[in-house]
Amino acid sequence: MLNDQDREFFQRELASFLPPRAFDAHAHLWLPGCVDFSLPGCDGPVGRAEYESLMAELHPERSCGALFLSFATTAREAHRDTMNQWVASQVAGQPSYRGHFFVRPYDNPEWVRDEVRRLGLHGLKCYHTFADCQPTWQAEIPRYLPEPLVQIAHEEAWTITLHIVRDRGLADASNQHWIRRYCERYPAMRLILAHSGRGFQPAHNLEGLESLRGLDNLYFDTSANCEPIAHQAIIRTLGHERLMYGSDLPVSHMRGRHLGVADSFLWLYEDTPVWDVAYGPVRPVLIGLEHLRSLKWACWSERLSDSAVEDIFYHNAVRVFGLALG
Secondary structure (H helix, E strand, C coil): CCCHHHHHHHHHHHCCCCCCCEEEEEEECECCCCCCCCECCECCCECHHHHHHHHHHHCCCCEEEEEEECCCCHHHHHHHHHHHHHHHHHHCCCCCEEEEEECCCCCCHHHHHHHHHHHCCCEEECCHHHCCCCCHHHCCHHHCCCHHHHHHHHHHCCEEEECCCCCCHHHCHHHHHHHHHHHHHCCCCEEEEHHHHHCCCHHHHHHHHHHHCCCCCEEEECCCCCCHHHHHHHHHHHCHHHEECCCCCCHHHCEEEEEEECCEEEEEECCCCCCEECCEECCCCEHHHHHHHHHHHHHHHCCCCHHHHHHHHHHHHHHHHCCCCC
16 A cells, blocks of 8 residues: 555654554544445455554554544444444454444433443544534534533543534634533543544644643544644643544545645545646655654654653553553
């Protein structure tokens, strides 16, 4: 899946930056026909073995476990339980792996508790597309992560991975309110905001993060965010201890990147007709490589020590997920 340009990019930009160990706090596994996404060359099931092979391409000899997030779409909702079972089967007996159960807002909380326990999973993953409003991109957090589910996560000391939506991300007053309410009311629950708080427009992080100071159970994964200032804002405002590396497989192995534009953002993929420009063709690399370079720039800008960089890539996750690792 890598090409010569990707390999050259890694050696030039990343080989001397990446620490020797990396725990991936945001990655997806899948089964053909159960989700709406796929990767070229990955026609069969993508489980732990396939994940490890793909990560060996992205950052060779540096993968030391992952949090696998189950996933479901409204169009293929009937496969949700199959996906949860698949993720559970891939983390069973694996001390360096964790798994999140995909939950819908209308699931019975006690049933969720029983299922997560039965499957041996470690927390919850939700997504806005199951919200009972349109467009779901404008859903307030309780529309797809109701408070009773957060209470169960508190009682079980689980983690929750949350991809916030609404136009202005962390700058949105509703998102700020519900993140603070959930974290303060349910302190044994640890809330992980995906994509560096969905800071694809980093101005939203710069504006909104101040409102989230003092929440000891709030964390962020960096998954697929290619804007250095999105990570940098978290490091400077809340501390590097709140940030964890995440690949966002399969997005990590697509080509392109996103860009903050005006008060929003846009995604450019390999087939987006923008790469042939007057001064010469631009050849996009893997999003995972662009994302890693953005982390390098953020760590450099904040003058982080090597040990702090190792925290972001490894030790913070060891602490958050209770991993029995060195």
